[in-house]
Amino acid sequence: MSNLEESGFRFPLFPHRARLIGALLFLPGLFFGYLYFFGSRPVFFEIPVFALVTTYMENRFFVIAQTNVLDELFAILCISGLALVVLSRERNEHPGDDLLRASALLRAVYITVGFWLLSFVLIFGWAIFVVCSLLFIIFLISYYVTFRVLVARKRNTRRDG
Numbered sequence: 001m002s003n004l005e006e007s008g009f010r011f012p013l014f015p016h017r018a019r020l021i022g023a024l025l026f027l028p029g030l031f032f033g034y035l036y037f038f039g040s041r042p043v044f045f046e047i048p049v050f051a052l053v054t055t056y057m058e059n060r061f062f063v064i065a066q067t068n069v070l071d072e073l074f075a076i077l078c079i080s081g082l083a084l085v086v087l088s089r090e091r092n093e094h095p096g097d098d099l100l101r102a103s104a105l106l107r108a109v110y111i112t113v114g115f116w117l118l119s120f121v122l123i124f125g126w127a128i129f130v131v132c133s134l135l136f137i138i139f140l141i142s143y144y145v146t147f148r149v150l151v152a153r154k155r156n157t158r159r160d161g
Helices: 018-038 070-086 097-122 127-160
Strands: 046-054 060-068
Touching: 018 070, 060 070, 070 127, 097 127
Parallel strands: none
Antiparallel strands: 046 060
């Protein structure tokens, strides 16, 4: 038994049903991201928004600015949807799942740092800001994939042994 299990620590997670809500947020987020990066950016997404800071043509602070909100919708929906999926309990929680979560979290940090370092070595100009913006999504995905792999290995070991 590990120190984490002995301490009685439990990750404060959303209920399992939050995964469905997360998926329902994530999918339209992907669609908005596709429209923003590869599509036509429909004009009806051009709306006035309150901005603490905007730096398009000049630096302005605390203003109402006209912008296409597709990229904001992409980020908000993808991050909140992924967070709900990633931070939800398993349908059937098993002892040791929190230890697997801690391990997956640490590995996701390593993976994200690796992506970040590679980005600064291989990507230049304004594109680095886009990549840095996407790194939190990469972190959430790498955490989720790592956790799923660790859970599968643990369950296979339990069946085999």
